[in-house]
Amino acid sequence: MTEAVNTQTLSGWGRFPREECHVYRPEKRISLERIFAEDKQPDYIARGLGRSYGDPALNRDGGVISFARLNRILEFDEKSGVVNCEAGVTFPDLLDTFLPRGFFIPVTPGTKFITIGGAIANDVHGKNHHRDGSFGHSLISFEMLLVSGEVVACSREENADLFWATVGGIGLTGILLTARFQLRRVESAYIVVDYQKTRDLDGVLSAIDEDDEKYQYSVAWIDCLARGRNLGRAVLMRGNHASASSLPPGRSDPFVMKDKFKPTVPFDLPQILLNSVTMGAFNKLYYALSSGKEGKLVDCDSYFFPLDVIHDWNRGYGKRGFVQYQVTVPLTERQGLVELLESVSASGRASFL
Numbered sequence: 001m002t003e004a005v006n007t008q009t010l011s012g013w014g015r016f017p018r019e020e021c022h023v024y025r026p027e028k029r030i031s032l033e034r035i036f037a038e039d040k041q042p043d044y045i046a047r048g049l050g051r052s053y054g055d056p057a058l059n060r061d062g063g064v065i066s067f068a069r070l071n072r073i074l075e076f077d078e079k080s081g082v083v084n085c086e087a088g089v090t091f092p093d094l095l096d097t098f099l100p101r102g103f104f105i106p107v108t109p110g111t112k113f114i115t116i117g118g119a120i121a122n123d124v125h126g127k128n129h130h131r132d133g134s135f136g137h138s139l140i141s142f143e144m145l146l147v148s149g150e151v152v153a154c155s156r157e158e159n160a161d162l163f164w165a166t167v168g169g170i171g172l173t174g175i176l177l178t179a180r181f182q183l184r185r186v187e188s189a190y191i192v193v194d195y196q197k198t199r200d201l202d203g204v205l206s207a208i209d210e211d212d213e214k215y216q217y218s219v220a221w222i223d224c225l226a227r228g229r230n231l232g233r234a235v236l237m238r239g240n241h242a243s244a245s246s247l248p249p250g251r252s253d254p255f256v257m258k259d260k261f262k263p264t265v266p267f268d269l270p271q272i273l274l275n276s277v278t279m280g281a282f283n284k285l286y287y288a289l290s291s292g293k294e295g296k297l298v299d300c301d302s303y304f305f306p307l308d309v310i311h312d313w314n315r316g317y318g319k320r321g322f323v324q325y326q327v328t329v330p331l332t333e334r335q336g337l338v339e340l341l342e343s344v345s346a347s348g349r350a351s352f353l
Contacts, residue, residue, distance in 0.1 A: 005039075010064065013314055014053040015321030019060040023047075027069040029086075029177060036149050036175075039063065043147070046171050048088060048115030052122065053324040056170045065175060067117055073097060074178065081183040082140065087117030087176040094183075095300075100255045103183040104241070104300070106138035112305045117176040123168030127217035127304070135181075136167035142179040151177065186241045188254035191217065191303045193239035194294040197287070201232025201337060208236075208331065216240045217303070221290075223283045224341060224350035225276060232341050235290045242297060257299040264311040271318035276348035324351075 011018045022041060026032040036044070041063035048067050050057060057064070067088030075084045081103055083094070091112040094105055107119075107126045114124070120142065125134045132138070141155035144166065152174075154163040166173045194215075198204040204220055212218050215238035222234045244254045307313060314321070329336050344350050 005063075010047070010050070010058055011321065012050060012052045012054050012057065014323060015314055015317070015319075016323060017055055017058070019055070019058045021059050021062065021064040023064045023066055025066045025069060029070070032065065032070065032175065032177075033145065033149065033151070035063075035065070036145065036147070044175065046087070046117055046121070046175050048118040049090060049113050051111055051114050052118065053322075056122065057118075067115060070177075071115075081185055082180060083183055084178060084180040085116060086178050087115060087120075087142075089116050090114065091119075098183060099186075099189055099300070102185055102187065102255070104186045106182055106184050107132060107135040108304055110305060110307050112301075112308060116179050116181075117171075120167060120176060120179060121169060121171040127219045130212055130218060131216055134168075138182045139167065140180045140182065142166070143177040144173070145175040145177055147174065187244040188242045188247060189257050189300050190242040190247065190254070191239040191298050191300060192242045192246065193237055193296045193298045193303060195290065195292055195296065196236040196238075197290055197292050198234050198236065200230060201234075201334070201341065204232060204234040204236060205331060205334060205337075212238070214238075221286070222341075223287055224344050225280045225283050225348075227342075227345050231338065231345070233287060235287065237303070239298070239303060247297070257301060260301075260309075262309055262311055265313055265315040267315060268319040269316050271320065274317065276350070279350065 005022050005024050007020055008023045009018050010021050010023070024035055026035060043059065044063040044065055045057060045059040046065045046067060047057040067086070069088065070086045071088035071090065071093065073083065073085045073089055073093065076082070076098070078101070083098070091105055091108060091114055095112065107124060107128065109124045109126055119135045120139060123134045123136045141153060141158070143151055143153055144162070145151050152159055152162065154166065156163060162173060166176070196207055198207055204222070208218065217240070218236070218238040220234045220236045222232060223230070226233050247254055301308065327340065329340070
């Protein structure tokens with residue numbers, strides 16, 4: 001017998017597109033291998049928490065393997081910081097388990113609600129990309145289930161071609177079973193952040209060029225609706241892990257963060273609320289209220305995962321959902337950035353995050 005299967009309408013976090021898929025929820029590795037051996041689906045794709053914006057974890061009329069129950073931490077070397085776990089382990093699982101012991105995830109995107117399998121398949125990048133690269137740089141090895149039913153081990157030395165095809169391969173090379181990767185040792189759950197406002201695109205590019213190497217982490221909020229001499233104005237937020245000695249006196253545990261109220265968007269909001277007028281006003285207010293403060297102590301959740309402050313925030317885009325584009329441009333190509341920002345601003349379709 002295979003694991004129970006049911007047909008569901010699935011989507012990514014952008015809620016577009018939506019597709020009918022045959023979903024399996026195996027609890028053990030042997031159950032997953034049995035699905036491949038006994039079922040007759042034409043193909044399968046793995047699915048973690050469904051936080052990809054587009055359709056990587058969708059498989060219309062095909063099989064989708066949910067890793068919700070394949071989420072066990074298998075072993076950890078306290079001395080080296082190397083962890084081995086199943087692909088369904090989530091970043092909250094890792095943070096809850098290892099941050100109190102002085103270890104942080106090596107690379108994390110703007111949400112922590114993702115799985116290790118998803119991090120590898122999308123080779124996620126974070127605010128430390130300029131220093132540490134993407135998640136694949138901290139990956140040591142993994143086990144993969146091939147469509148043939150064979151389980152293979154992959155690393156930089158063993159099955160190296162499959163290793164590198166899988167890192168960023170969007171789950172198309174096979175089903176990740178387990179992964180071994182390197183955690184980062186830290187002294188606290190806080191980041192010391194320098195905030196810097198820039199008046200235009202040249203200002204933010206100059207600041208990045210001059211000072212980014214001083215910071216482990218660097219990210220900028222950019223007003224994509226600004227035009228003219230304000231085109232590309234931004235707020236840079238760059239920081240480093242705080243040492244235990246830099247925390248305020250009297251803080252007994254450097255890894256404890258204050259609990260915060262996190263509201264939920266309870267239903268789909270009318271799309272009319274998101275338009276160039278309302279968002280233009282919001283952007284102006286955000287930029288005006290942002291300070292140029294240096295050395296601010298910020299907890300990890302607030303700095304790394306600002307979008308997680310509001311649960312189900314994707315409902316704010318309405319029932320039709322949204323599409324996200326990510327663009328990579330060399331810092332030397334200023335004119336390309338200018339043309340991109342001008343086009344986005346003129347279209348009125350700037351990011352509403």
